C-alpha cells in the first residue's frame with residue numbers, strides 16, 4: 001500500500017534541481033473542473049492534510065513534493081488550474097490557453113465536479129473530450145472526483161451517475177470531501193499517482209508521448225507561495241479535522 005511522505009509543506013519546484021537528490025520518476029498531475037468545485041481545496045487537503053476555507057482567485061499554482069509509491073521515491077508535481085466552463089451550446093468548453101498547456105504537460109488528470117452542482121458534473125464529459133483532443137492516442141490516467149460529499153442534503157448528482165461516468169471515461173470514481181476528510185482525498189490522489197507511475201514505467205518514464213512535452217507551466221512566484229504557505233500555517237487553529 002502506498003503512503004504519502006511525512007513532509008506536508010508546500011514546496012516550490014526548484015528551477016534547476018540538484019541531480020543527486022531528484023527521484024528518478026516524475027509524476028505530473030493536473031486538477032481540472034468547473035468553478036467553485038473545490039479544486040484548490042482538494043490539492044491543499046492532499047498536500048497539507050488541512051482544509052482552508054476560502055481562497056483568493058486561483059492563480060494556477062504548481063506544487064511539488066516527494067512521495068513514496070509502492071516503495072519507490074517519486075517526485076510529484078500537482079498543477080492547480082483556473083476553472084473551465086461550458087460554452088452556451090454546451091458542446092464545447094471555455095478553456096484558457098494556460099489550461100491547455102497544463103493538460104499537454106500532465107501525465108494524469110483529476111477531473112473534479114461538486115456533488116451539489118449538476119452543472120459542474122455536466123462539464124466533465126466535454127472536459128474529458130478536450131483532454132482527449134490534446135492527447136488523441138494512448139491511455140490517459142484519470143480519476144473522477146465528486147467533491148463536497150459532506151453536503152449530502154444539497155446533493156444534485158447521485159453516486160451512481162458519478163460511477164457510470166467514470167466507467168465511461170475509463171477511470172475510477174471517488175466521492176470526497178475536502179472539508180471533512182483527508183483520507184478520502186489522499187486515497188483518490190494516490191490512486192492516480194500509482195496509475196501514472198505504472199504508465200510511466202521505468203526511469204523517469206520517458207515515455208509514452210515520444211518526447212513531445214512542452215515546457216512545464218510557470219511556477220507561482222515566491223510571493224504567492226509564501227502567501228499560501230502562511231495561509232496553511234495560520235489555518236492550523238481553524239482546521240476542522242485532527243491531524
Ligand SMILES: Nc1nc2c(ncn2[C@@H]2O[C@H](COP(=O)(O)OP(=O)(O)OP(=O)(O)O)[C@@H](O)[C@H]2O)c(=O)[nH]1
Pocket residue numbers: 033034035036037038039040041042052053054055057058081082083147148149150151176177178179180
Ligand atoms: N462544504 C464543502 N465546501 C468545500 C469543499 N471543498 C471546497 N469547498 C468550498 O468551496 C469553495 C470553492 O473552493 P475552491 O477550492 O476555491 O474551488 P475551485 O474549484 O478551486 O474554484 P475556482 O477558483 O473557481 O476554480 C470554497 O468556499 C471552499 O471552502 C468541500 O469538500 N465541502
